[in-house]
Amino acid sequence: MSILDAKIPEGPLADKWTNHKNKIDLVNPANKRNIDIIVVGTGLAGGSAAATLAELGYNVKTFCYQDSPRRAHSIAAQGGINAAKNYQGDGDSSYRLFYDTVKGGDYRSREANVHRLAEVSTNIIDQCVAQGVPFAREYGGLLDNRSFGGVLVSRTFYAKGQTGQQLLLGAYSAMNRQIKRGKIQAFNRHEMLDLVKVDGKARGIIARNLVTGEIERHSAHAVVLATGGYGNVFFLSTNAMGSNVMASWRAHRRGAFFSNPCYTQIHPTCIPVSGDHQSKLTLMSESLRNDGRIWVPKRIEDAEAIRSGKLKPTQLAEAERDYYLERRYPAFGNLVPRDVASRAAKERCDAGFGVNKTGEAVYLDFAAAIQRYGKEKALTSGIENPSPAKILELGEAVIENKYGNLFQMYEKIVDENPYKTPMMIYPAVHYTMGGLWVDYNLQTTIPGCYAAGEANFSDHGANRLGASALMQGLADGYFVLPYTIGDYLSSDIRTGKIPTDTAEFDEAEKEVKDRIEKLMGAAGQHSVDYYHKKLGKIMWEKCGMSRNEKGLKEAIEDIEALRADFWANVKIPGSASGMNPELEKAGRVADFLELGELFAKDALQRKESCGGHFREESVEQDGEQKGEALRDDVNFKYVSAWEYKGEPKNAELHKEDLVFDNIELKTRSYK
Amino acid sequence: MNLTLKIWRQQDATATGKIVDYRVTGIEGDMSFLEMLDVLNEQLIHKGEEPVVFDHDCREGICGMCSLQINGEPHGPDRGVTTCQLHMRKFKDGDTIYIEPFRAKAFPVVKDLMVDRSAFDRIQHAGGYVSVNTSGNTIDANAIPINKDDADDAFAAATCIGCGACVAACKNASAMLFTSAKVSQYALLPQGQVEATDRVLAMVNQMDEEGFGNCTNTGACEIECPKGISLENIARMNREYLKASAKG
Numbered sequence: 001m002s003i004l005d006a007k008i009p010e011g012p013l014a015d016k017w018t019n020h021k022n023k024i025d026l027v028n029p030a031n032k033r034n035i036d037i038i039v040v041g042t043g044l045a046g047g048s049a050a051a052t053l054a055e056l057g058y059n060v061k062t063f064c065y066q067d068s069p070r071r072a073h074s075i076a077a078q079g080g081i082n083a084a085k086n087y088q089g090d091g092d093s094s095y096r097l098f099y100d101t102v103k104g105g106d107y108r109s110r111e112a113n114v115h116r117l118a119e120v121s122t123n124i125i126d127q128c129v130a131q132g133v134p135f136a137r138e139y140g141g142l143l144d145n146r147s148f149g150g151v152l153v154s155r156t157f158y159a160k161g162q163t164g165q166q167l168l169l170g171a172y173s174a175m176n177r178q179i180k181r182g183k184i185q186a187f188n189r190h191e192m193l194d195l196v197k198v199d200g201k202a203r204g205i206i207a208r209n210l211v212t213g214e215i216e217r218h219s220a221h222a223v224v225l226a227t228g229g230y231g232n233v234f235f236l237s238t239n240a241m242g243s244n245v246m247a248s249w250r251a252h253r254r255g256a257f258f259s260n261p262c263y264t265q266i267h268p269t270c271i272p273v274s275g276d277h278q279s280k281l282t283l284m285s286e287s288l289r290n291d292g293r294i295w296v297p298k299r300i301e302d303a304e305a306i307r308s309g310k311l312k313p314t315q316l317a318e319a320e321r322d323y324y325l326e327r328r329y330p331a332f333g334n335l336v337p338r339d340v341a342s343r344a345a346k347e348r349c350d351a352g353f354g355v356n357k358t359g360e361a362v363y364l365d366f367a368a369a370i371q372r373y374g375k376e377k378a379l380t381s382g383i384e385n386p387s388p389a390k391i392l393e394l395g396e397a398v399i400e401n402k403y404g405n406l407f408q409m410y411e412k413i414v415d416e417n418p419y420k421t422p423m424m425i426y427p428a429v430h431y432t433m434g435g436l437w438v439d440y441n442l443q444t445t446i447p448g449c450y451a452a453g454e455a456n457f458s459d460h461g462a463n464r465l466g467a468s469a470l471m472q473g474l475a476d477g478y479f480v481l482p483y484t485i486g487d488y489l490s491s492d493i494r495t496g497k498i499p500t501d502t503a504e505f506d507e508a509e510k511e512v513k514d515r516i517e518k519l520m521g522a523a524g525q526h527s528v529d530y531y532h533k534k535l536g537k538i539m540w541e542k543c544g545m546s547r548n549e550k551g552l553k554e555a556i557e558d559i560e561a562l563r564a565d566f567w568a569n570v571k572i573p574g575s576a577s578g579m580n581p582e583l584e585k586a587g588r589v590a591d592f593l594e595l596g597e598l599f600a601k602d603a604l605q606r607k608e609s610c611g612g613h614f615r616e617e618s619v620e621q622d623g624e625q626k627g628e629a630l631r632d633d634v635n636f637k638y639v640s641a642w643e644y645k646g647e648p649k650n651a652e653l654h655k656e657d658l659v660f661d662n663i664e665l666k667t668r669s670y671k
Numbered sequence: 672m673n674l675t676l677k678i679w680r681q682q683d684a685t686a687t688g689k690i691v692d693y694r695v696t697g698i699e700g701d702m703s704f705l706e707m708l709d710v711l712n713e714q715l716i717h718k719g720e721e722p723v724v725f726d727h728d729c730r731e732g733i734c735g736m737c738s739l740q741i742n743g744e745p746h747g748p749d750r751g752v753t754t755c756q757l758h759m760r761k762f763k764d765g766d767t768i769y770i771e772p773f774r775a776k777a778f779p780v781v782k783d784l785m786v787d788r789s790a791f792d793r794i795q796h797a798g799g800y801v802s803v804n805t806s807g808n809t810i811d812a813n814a815i816p817i818n819k820d821d822a823d824d825a826f827a828a829a830t831c832i833g834c835g836a837c838v839a840a841c842k843n844a845s846a847m848l849f850t851s852a853k854v855s856q857y858a859l860l861p862q863g864q865v866e867a868t869d870r871v872l873a874m875v876n877q878m879d880e881e882g883f884g885n886c887t888n889t890g891a892c893e894i895e896c897p898k899g900i901s902l903e904n905i906a907r908m909n910r911e912y913l914k915a916s917a918k919g
Contacts, residue, residue, distance in 0.1 A: 138819065174805050279705070415700075578683065
């Protein structure tokens with residue numbers, strides 16, 4: 001019997017959430033005024049949770065390292081948000097969204113959580129429209145939808161390529177309303193450096209004011225961590241520069257189990273790396289795969305000629321191109337899930353068909369779509385016998401209307417016009433499905449400490465489908481936490497304010513200060529970035545798109561050695577008593593250096609291939625699926641949950657067995 | 672390419688700042704402007720000097736965190752981009768580049784090139800929202816059809832990233848473009864109508880209280896805005912304000 005209790009409610013799948021809501025304890029409005037909640041992170045999950053909890057009457061304090069809650073990295077999400085509205089009448093339903101998500105996650109998520117997510121997805125759209133979020137509309141005035149990878153319906157709502165921005169600004173506006181009411185106190189340019197536990201319960205945090213350098217104590221009856229994912233452990237990712245694992249990792253060190261750290265999403269359509277100076281990677285939305293066709297040259301000589309600049313992609317005839325996704329996966333074609341698309345790109349590039357200087361890029365080509373839309377537009381506009389130039393003009397206008405900002409972004413970065421020549425793309429680290437273990441109520445293994453959004457592990461299994469991150473963040477924050485946290489806080493109505501002048505706060509503050517002192521006092525050989533880049537290289541080469549036992553074992557040793565070097569030799573100029581961005585980075589990288597090792601350890605124990613986790617030793621040997629990832633449900637149908645025991649190498653593995661009562665486990669085929 | 676940088680250094684909000692000269696070498700055209708500053712900072716760290724502090728986060732032009740007055744222009748010489756998306760191919764070998772913080776009374780310097788833009792947040796607190804509860808008990812999203820042109824215009828206004836370039840570009844340090852973008856988003860949508868009167872009065876009032884200047888229609892904000900937020904929004908806000916004032 002596992003010590004992990006997921007607290008999944010009884011009853012049929014479709015009734016679990018309703019039954020649960022009917023049974024959980026509530027806190028009456030007068031008592032809510034006496035209860036404080038800390039929300040760390042102000043992205044979609046944190047922002048929406050803070051707004052809703054404040055609206056319910058709790059006293060909320062929010063924390064973010066940015067200068068405003070509006071800058072959280074949810075803002076960069078481009079393509080859209082899923083919801084089972086079935087506005088298109090194409091057969092969508094809560095069940096189908098649930099099914100697609102479980103299948104897309106390669107059967108490594110919890111049925112009950114995913115079903116709840118699918119159920120509340122429709123509320124999100126209603127809610128956001130009521131808030132004035134300007135989603136894309138059709139001429140009739142109703143909401144428009146597009147399709148995303150891994151599904152056969154159009155259920156993605158969007159606001160051009162800025163869906164995350166619009167949703168986040170919606171949550172931020174809801175926060176602003178509560179800030180004006182005095183129900184939210186926003187602590188911006190603050191970073192959580194530790195979690196404070198009193199009698200085993202989460203009762204506050206230690207935070208650093210990033211402007212003054214002061215170390216502050218903040219108490220609360222519950223703490224919500226909505227601090228996003230840990231993709232920056234790879235140094236290069238599509239995350240923001242400041243995205244980090246510190247809040248989650250500090251909670252982990254205080255007793256919160258960390259789940260499935262090895263589940264990382266490598267997004268197939270990012271702008272390729274251009275050089276060593278690169279500080280981050282830029283995503284090109286998955287929505288582009290609705291209209292873009294992915295290819296490399298069929299002949300290796302052509303690929304070589306392109307790499308050396310002797311041949312242009314537009315000079316290759318249709319028959320000389322290998323549309324490898326359409327070839328390998330006729331049913332889903334260019335819209336296979338992200339993990340499948342990424343591996344296929346790597347396979348072609350490893351085989352020598354890459355199309356840029358580094359050999360690590362494939363084409364995403366819009367020429368066919370421009371032709372198709374151009375002809376369609378000519379027809380509907382009543383233009384007879386349109387010239388090729390006219391078709392091109394009309395088609396480009398349609399594409400611009402759909403993806404204009406993405407094309408502009410591409411042109412600014414790469415200095416090539418994607419309307420005229422195919423885009424070059426390559427996979428990059430984008431999202432982490434792993435995170436803090438939570439039960440059905442989103443509570444971690446520390447009572448009173450909750451994790452929401454990308455920071456928890458719960459809904460996406462081993463691979464997240466496109467447009468589902470925004471859905472999960474808002475579902476957790478608007479519709480799940482506000483209920484489940486009340487159940488916990490109902491026993492706290494007589495507790496009174498949590499004092500901060502106690503031994504527990506003293507001790508946590510001392511640890512934080514000692515750590516800062518140790519960082520500032522290191523011998524001073526290399527910059528923080530030097531170590532971060534080294535860590536990223538180890539992670540990308542040995543824990544990246546494909547992994548094997550030998551590489552993972554090396555990674556564990558390499559990271560441990562790098563961590564020791566870091567603590568002895570990192571160089572941080574300036575002082576801790578004031579603004580010091582290098583010190584901020586150092587604290588984050590120090591935690592990445594621990595997480596990275598646990599990541600490799602988790603990948604090593606999971607000897608199967610599933611979703612974003614591909615073990616070279618576990619591959620289909622023959623049949624139609626030959627060469628595809630091979631899952632092992634007999635031995636690995638569980639969530640790994642690591643308990644902190646000092647050094648990462650001593651972490652103890654706990655397993656939550658996944659039970660599938662409603663879905664039959666199948667080989668995930670997109671052929 | 673090799674460059675001379677003249678960078679504003681200021682220890683904190685109360686200290687006196689000054690321009691300091693730096694040299695960077697080996698800069699490539701594919702680098703973003705901030706990656707060029709990363710190169711400089713790496714040099715400074717090696718010498719044991721404090722790196723130059725500047726705001727940045729997403730580095731893909733959407734979070735609105737990066738700023739910088741580059742050769743006198745917010746976000747530098749390119750159009751339609753933030754500093755993080757400005758690439759060094761826009762400069763040439765031997766150039767001298769002046770790098771300063773956004774200048775405005777309402778944006779005090781925090782350190783070096785970093786400024787405090789919390790005045791923008793306070794303008795939003797004053798009325799930048801629809802007062803609808805977030806617990807999900809609303810009508811179906813398609814129960815309110817919205818004219819596509821209005822929806823598209825509302826979206827265009829809502830794409831403001833709150834970076835403050837409009838203020839930095841304006842000789843009056845006016846925040847009219849920023850404020851009007853939010854007012855316009857809601858003015859164009861039926862959801863925003865209910866509170867339209869109070870919203871525009873409260874937001875404009877807060878804008879004035881923060882110490883932003885007035886608008887004299889020079890249009891520099893629109894030209895420097897990395898997201899192409901249109902001056903039409905200011906006209907719309909003026910109409911809304913007039914309407915609201917008449918209602919009183």
